[in-house]
Structures are given as structure tokens and as C-alpha cells.
Amino acid sequence: MLEREKVALYLASRSLARGSRTGLVLNVAIIGLIFTNMILLPSIISGSVDLFNEQTIDFQTGDIQVRPGEGDQYIDRAGTLLETVNRVPGVRRASARYSIGATFSARNRSVSVPVTALDPRNEVEVTRIHETMADGEFFSGGEQGEILLGQYLAGNEDPRKDFYASLGGVRVGERVRVAYANGAVREYVVKGIFETKSYIVDYTALVTWDDLESVAGGRVDEATEILVRVDRDADPDRVKTALLGAGVQEEVKTWREAITSAVEESLETFGIINSISMVVSLVIAVVVIFIVITIKAMNQRRQIAILKAIGIHRSTIVRSYLLQVLAICGLGTLLGLAMVGALGAWFTAHPLVFPDGVVVPRFEPASLVENTVWLFAASLVAGYVPAWRITRENILAAMKAA
């Protein structure tokens, strides 16, 4: 049996070496491009998902989000809970937040969006909103009468440029009137405008906890959520378990659990797009290999007949074509890997700028392996069919044909 493999290799190596160079280079290039195509879109999607996850963690949920237990509207005794949470191993810092509905007025426009109160000294250790200031500055602590606006809330003078209804391009230093849901009305000076690029976060406003207490008319020991940042190498799931173990009664979710089902669905959609793109690439690969081997075998009909005539088995001949397919795929994959590597370097230096952030394509080793396996499997099938068909021909008929 091994003889057939040896003879197949003997034939395949000679056929590749003595066949058309240009043809071989073209075939390899096509497979390389197909491979790159199979890898690139998934990697951009992976990169987008990474970006989305990062944004979620950095601006919305922290690593872990603690929210009121079922049926409750608020987390009670938030101060004590905050201390408890901060003592749990693996927790780097926790920040209590209080969100309340409000109507904003400035520049003769008015917009209703939630405003979130927070303690800036905790917040800067948990989220990274303070790193995204497009204008002005983040709270340094203890401010009163000042407010931070998200970029979409501040908006543009020209409403056509706005994503949502906005405050008409209000700037740092201008005054904004805020009518709270509890009836209190305050006027704030805009201290800064943040630009996280998250559509949700950038359509809110931030005030300090002191301002919240002035609105509430007394000390506020309630929170609508507590965001937790875990230590650098800590696993959010472990810390979550530790929090529950430490007696936290509220709803505790890791950022992954906190991502809403709508988002999960859109991630699934990405997955479907991914699969479609992979199938299309594979179909192209199959068609290319099928055509390449069909043409090759057709051109070599006489040679195939001669080989059979001198006693080379049909299966050996088919195998010699499959080995050529393997060689083309192997070289194509190597070329593809090189191109993917080059693209990876390029995109790391020049990330793709999307409206919701900067995406660096992420090449997953598992998907590289999976795509390679699929590419080879599909190509082998695509090469087998024509080789098998053409080697079936009657010897004399094929010898006369060419």
C-alpha cells in the first residue's frame, strides 16, 4: 500500500516541478487570498466584539455590576455595602452610582436623559470615563454646581449632525438647567464633555454625589448600582462568587452576564455573518480547486491513460492529484498566513476607525486552525471528484484523444 503513496508522491512532485510555474503561482495566490479572506472578516468581527466588551466594562458595567435585588428600586445602605464590597479579595475598587431621570435645558433646547451621580474619587478607579474627556475636565472631587455631559447630549449646533436630540452644541463653561424627576431644578456649569463612543453612555450626564444630596435635600445612602473593578489578574466570576459569599444580597452580575440579550443577539448575528463569509470562501476555494484539477487532469488525459497502461493504479493517480492539491493548499495557506500577519501588523499600526471606536482585528489561533482544516478538506474533495472522474476513462480512448 505504501508503494502507491510513494509513486503518487513521485508523480505529483514531478508534475508540479515540470508543470506551468505561472499556473502554480496563480493557484497558490488564489488559495492564499481565499485564506486571508476567510480569516480577515472574522478577525475584524472579533476585534469589534473586543472593542464592544471593553467599552461595556470601561464605561458601563465595570467588571462586575451590583444592582438592586428583585422588586427593589434602590440598593439600601449603599455606604456599608460599598465597604463590604471593597473588602472582598480580588476587588480593586467599587463605585456607587445613582441614576435619576432629568430634563436638561440649554440654548433654547431641552432633552430628557438620565443623570448619574457618583463619587469621582471612586469612579476614576472603576470606570475610564475620565480618560475620554473631549473638552474640559473630569471631576476632581468635591465639586458642586458643575456637570459633565456626554458628547451626544451636548450635541452640535447643527441638528443634522446630531445622533439624538441634543443641547445644540453646548460648550464647557456654559450653563445648563436640570429639572430632576423629584421636582428639584438646578443650574449647572458644564465642566467637561466626555466622549466614550458608547451610544448609551455618551447620551447621559454626570454630577457629583454632593450635588445629588443637595437635590435630595439630605444624605443619600441609596444607590441604583455599584460598579466593581477587579484586580488585574482576578477572574470576575470568582470575585462574583466571593461577593455573594461575603453576604451581598443584591443582584450581582459579571459584565458578560450584564450585557443585554439584545446585544447578545447582535453578537450572534455577527457569528452568522461570519459563517456565511466562511462558507462563501470555501465555495470559492472548492470551485477554484475543482477547475484547476479538472483542467490539469483534462490536459493530462493521455498521460493518465499511459500511466494506467503501464500498470499504475487509478487510486495512485488520483492520489498524485490530491498531493498536488495539498501542495497548492499548503503553499496557499502559508502565503495566506504571511498576508494575515502583514495585515495584522498594518492594522495594529493603523487601526480601523469605526464610529463607535477603534477596532484592531484580532486573529484567533483557533479560527486560524479551523479555517485551515476546512480549506484543506474542501479542496481535497474538490480535487478528488475531477481526478476520480477523469481517471475512469478508457485507456485507448484517452490515449488517442490528445
Add this chain to the structure above:
Amino acid sequence: MIRVEGLRKIYRMGAVEVRALDGVTLGIRQGEFVGVTGPSGSGKSTLLHLVGLLDPPSGGGISIQGTDVLALSDDEQTQFRLTRIGYIFQDYALVPDLTALENVVLPALALGLGEREGAERANTLLSRVGLAERTDHLPAELSGGEQQRIAVARALVNEPVLLLADEPCANLDTSASAMVMDLFASINRELGQTVLMVSHEDEHRRYFDRIVRLRDGRVEEEGEPGQP
């Protein structure tokens, strides 16, 4: 050795029927050196094709060394050709992607010989047909006569019990032709190989033990080579 019984090959081309072989019965003994002659189109190549298991007959039977070869499967026939039959085509039929040497080595590899051993055998045979040089050239770079001698070496490399040769000297000059014929004769003598060879040439007659004359797909006469 070979028994051919009422062998027929009919080509149908539309309404026209070409009876390339029209009931050939023939017996060839082990070690016999048989010449096949006859006018062009008389069915000589067709007879060799059928005996060489390259084409199925339209009727009749062939047995070689007691094996009913027509009953063999496709794969078994291939194996039979590899191990027992050496075939020299009228048009050489070399593998264009392989060099002269590789063409001769290939059947030996397929038989399970190592590349070095195969090359040794091939080189011996190539020098015996007067082609010790230019063996690393592709067939397209060689003359008709050179290609023909490579085809001869290839047919002999696996020491087949049956050699089928279709005008193996058609493109050779007198000396090369004599070289090939002497090679056949010596193999025929030393190894007891059976040879069935198509030839028109009178100077080959002296090599043959017997001559079969075909005409219009039938055996016209069988006889001693001495008789005209």
C-alpha cells in the same frame, strides 16, 4: 501461455461498423517469439491492445498463463499489466512530465522497488538499447528513435513474462534496430520471455519463431518465418 479464442473488436461509427478484429484464434507457447504482420489497418495494433488488457474486446476470450484475464476487475488488470506485461506502443506513449530515466524507473517503483534499485535497472536497460546519455531529458526533448528506445527499456524494467511490442523499431536506424532486436532475442532466450511483436520489416523475420499474418481482422496464415 496465451490463448486467444474467437477474439473480436468492432468499432461502431454511426451506421458503419469497423471489424478491427473479426474472430482471431491464436495460441502462443511460453517462451515463443512471435511476429505479427499484415497490411495497415489489418488489426495488428488492436490485437496487441486487447491482449495487453488496454481495451475490452467485443467478443471472444483471452487467457494468459491460465488466467482468464477478461474476468479480472479493473484493478486486477492494472496489477496484471504491472507485474506480467511489458508493452511498447506504436507511438511510444512516454509520460511527458517524466525524464527518460524516470519513465523507465516508474514501473519498478510501482512494483515496490526502491528508487536506487529502480534507477540501476533502468540505467542498465537504457545502455543496452544504446541510450546511456541524455537520460535526464524530458521526452519532448528527444528524437523519435530515442523515445522509442526509452519505451523499450520501460517495457522491460519489470522483467515481464509477456512482452507486447507494436513496431518497436519503426523509427530506428539499422544499428539501433538491431540493438533492440538483439535485446529482445537475448531476453527471450535467457529469461524465457514470451514476445509478441508487430513488424513489417524483413530483417526481423530471422528473429521470429513463428509469424502470424493478419488481414482484415482475421488470421490469414500462421507459419514458419522462412516461408514467404
